[in-house]
Amino acid sequence: xxxxVKGFICGLVIIAFVLVPACRSKKTTPxxxxxxxxxxxxxxxxxxxxxxxxxxxxxxxxxxxxxxxRVTTENLPADIEELNRVAQQRGYLQDAFFAYDESTLSTDAxxxxxxxxxxxxxxxxxxxxxxxxxxxxxxxxxxxxxxxxRANTAKEYLMTLGVDGSRMRTVSYGEERPFDPAxxxxxxxxxxxxxxxxxxx
Amino acid sequence: xxxxxxxxxxxxxYAQTQxxxxxxxxxxxxxxxxxxxxxxxxxxxEAINGPFFAPLTRDIAGSGVFAIAPVPPNIPxxxxxxxxxxxxxxxxxxxxxxEQDYVVEARLLDTTGAMQFGKRYRGTAPALSRIAHMVxxxxxxxxxxxxxxxxxxxxxxxNRSGYYEIWLMDWDGANQRQISHHEALxxxxxxSPDNDRMVYTSLGRGTSDMYIINxxxxxxxxxxxxxxxxxxATFSPISNDIAFVGSIAGNxxxxxxxxxxxxxxxxxxxTSIESTPEWSPNGRQISFTSGRSGTPQIxxxxxxxxxxxxxxxxxxxxxxxxxxxxxxxxxxxxxxxxRFQIRIMNLVTRESRIVAGEGxxxxxTWSPDGRWIxxxxxxxxxxxxxxxxxxxxxxxxxxxxxENKDPDWSKKAx
Numbered sequence: 146x147x148x149x150v151k152g153f154i155c156g157l158v159i160i161a162f163v164l165v166p167a168c169r170s171k172k173t174t175p176x177x178x179x180x181x182x183x184x185x186x187x188x189x190x191x192x193x194x195x196x197x198x199x200x201x202x203x204x205x206x207x208x209x210x211x212x213x214x215r216v217t218t219e220n221l222p223a224d225i226e227e228l229n230r231v232a233q234q235r236g237y238l239q240d241a242f243f244a245y246d247e248s249t250l251s252t253d254a255x256x257x258x259x260x261x262x263x264x265x266x267x268x269x270x271x272x273x274x275x276x277x278x279x280x281x282x283x284x285x286x287x288x289x290x291x292x293x294x295r296a297n298t299a300k301e302y303l304m305t306l307g308v309d310g311s312r313m314r315t316v317s318y319g320e321e322r323p324f325d326p327a328x329x330x331x332x333x334x335x336x337x338x339x340x341x342x343x344x345x346x
Numbered sequence: 347x348x349x350x351x352x353x354x355x356x357x358x359x360y361a362q363t364q365x366x367x368x369x370x371x372x373x374x375x376x377x378x379x380x381x382x383x384x385x386x387x388x389x390x391x392e393a394i395n396g397p398f399f400a401p402l403t404r405d406i407a408g409s410g411v412f413a414i415a416p417v418p419p420n421i422p423x424x425x426x427x428x429x430x431x432x433x434x435x436x437x438x439x440x441x442x443x444x445e446q447d448y449v450v451e452a453r454l455l456d457t458t459g460a461m462q463f464g465k466r467y468r469g470t471a472p473a474l475s476r477i478a479h480m481v482x483x484x485x486x487x488x489x490x491x492x493x494x495x496x497x498x499x500x501x502x503x504x505n506r507s508g509y510y511e512i513w514l515m516d517w518d519g520a521n522q523r524q525i526s527h528h529e530a531l532x533x534x535x536x537x538s539p540d541n542d543r544m545v546y547t548s549l550g551r552g553t554s555d556m557y558i559i560n561x562x563x564x565x566x567x568x569x570x571x572x573x574x575x576x577x578x579a580t581f582s583p584i585s586n587d588i589a590f591v592g593s594i595a596g597n598x599x600x601x602x603x604x605x606x607x608x609x610x611x612x613x614x615x616x617t618s619i620e621s622t623p624e625w626s627p628n629g630r631q632i633s634f635t636s637g638r639s640g641t642p643q644i645x646x647x648x649x650x651x652x653x654x655x656x657x658x659x660x661x662x663x664x665x666x667x668x669x670x671x672x673x674x675x676x677x678x679x680x681x682x683x684x685r686f687q688i689r690i691m692n693l694v695t696r697e698s699r700i701v702a703g704e705g706x707x708x709x710x711t712w713s714p715d716g717r718w719i720x721x722x723x724x725x726x727x728x729x730x731x732x733x734x735x736x737x738x739x740x741x742x743x744x745x746x747x748x749e750n751k752d753p754d755w756s757k758k759a760x
Contacts, residue, residue: 287622290577
């Protein structure tokens with residue numbers, strides 16, 4: 146019977162948080178996006194005696210109303226520009242970089258977006274603008290379309306990580322706003338990105 | 347007004363002696379030589395040359411119909427002058443001031459002294475360059491049967507105000523003026539077939555939106571399409587349709603919408619990136635760029651989205667296709683040895699040639715008579731707009747201030 150319960154909870158974990166590679170039999174890491182109510186909706190099993198598989202919130206899982214305002218207002222600046230600087234500086238929001246003429250996510254880009262997703266889920270009061278950027282080597286018109294695809298690829302990935310799509314919007318700048326205006330390979334690497342910008346509550 | 351006046355001062359003046367034409371020898375037989383002596387006038391050289399005589403002689407020299415014959419000194423503008431200048435015609439001009447107006451009389455005399463063309467024009471001082479272009483247009487029509495292009499306009503994007511905004515200039519680079527005022531990135535203008543309106547993209551609202559504006563900068567409307575991106579918009583030459591790049595969830599495709607925002611249709615349905623639509627002159631086909639083969643290449647489809655054919659095969663990046671007015675040639679941006687160049691393809695034979703130039707050269711646009719191509723180049727270190735004949739000769743920079751790009755030549759000759 147307890148096997149069934151374990152299996153059921155593990156199943157929830159997999160469904161809710163697809164990136165966790167496998168269930169662990171003991172001290173199961175709880176899913177970050179499953180609210181406590183969902184876990185409680187598991188049919189009660191009277192004979193269950195063990196507490197080994199009890200799902201508890203992880204320390205960084207800001208779920209209750211009493212916790213979230215304290216975490217954000219105390220540590221994060223109110224000014225949105227300052228907040229963006231701090232968020233980039235501390236690595237809360239990391240941009241996703243792309244290969245030349247590519248819009249698929251590298252593993253580096255995926256881990257950058259995973260970090261961003263974790264922060265965004267903890268700070269649900271903020272909305273996100275995702276800007277798609279390209280290097281100067283392409284043509285303006287095609288690059289506008291490529292930038293659109295890059296921004297949306299990042300958005301969709303953040304959605305699979307549990308960030309609500311309605312909090313995010315995208316815009317393509319193509320090659321119009323390079324981060325590094327130099328005409329060098331190292332500048333081009335910096336300029337091919339999905340740039341994450343907090344745009345307020 | 348000050349900005350426009352400054353632009354005129356910055357633009358180099360072209361005295362008559364600097365005017366040259368470089369027509370290929372094979373075509374030279376059809377070129378009519380015309381002598382254009384200084385106008386009969388009591389007005390100062392300054393009042394006449396910059397605003398009137400210089401643009402008129404520039405137009406005549408660039409007409410492809412006339413060549414300017416050097417004028418021997420001290421001969422009155424009559425049949426004798428034509429003979430001694432070894433010209434078929436003399437253009438006799440008279441400019442007088444009547445109260446607030448200038449009156450221009452233009453007479454085209456042949457070697458017998460007979461008047462082949464004669465017309466009076468009247469306007470205020472700011473209209474003098476317009477009168478010059480009208481005289482040139484009328485002369486070309488008189489000899490060629492087709493109107494000249496000297497009142498056509500080139501729309502473009504310039505960042506000289508601090509942001510890229512939509513600007514307009516005359517065909518010779520004169521009269522540069524700002525049309526849009528979003529104080530935000532505003533790019534890729536495209537003319538309506540009646541030369542009255544332009545459609546373009548602006549990020550003024552933080553999203554990428556399509557706008558329509560009239561040529562005087564008024565009547566601006568935003569055209570909601572219901573999809574994202576809204577770039578590379580271009581008017582159909584035969585209907586009220588606008589083709590553009592729309593995107594849903596990061597899949598840019600070619601869409602068409604009425605200019606009143608109704609009847610959105612999606613023409614391409616692949617998962618690859620599509621961009622840069624352009625109508626054929628008869629409105630029956632649309633060229634576009636697609637990454638479906640792995641690199642951006644030029645394709646053509648019927649205006650309903652059917653019958654897709656690949657056009658470009660050379661090089662690993664081609665974009666910005668634009669049809670010549672006769673529909674038989676296409677110019678596009680083609681990467682050659684790491685640099686973008688203007689490539690001109692004959693759509694019948696599918697043979698193409700590069701019009702080589704320094705730097706990167708992009709976004710070609712044809713003059714309404716198909717004799718000229720304007721494009722953007724960064725050969726000076728900054729993006730500027732240039733004009734050349736289709737064979738690459740008579741290259742002339744048109745912009746000098748700030749950075750300038752996305753040229754689109756108006757569709758009608760006048």
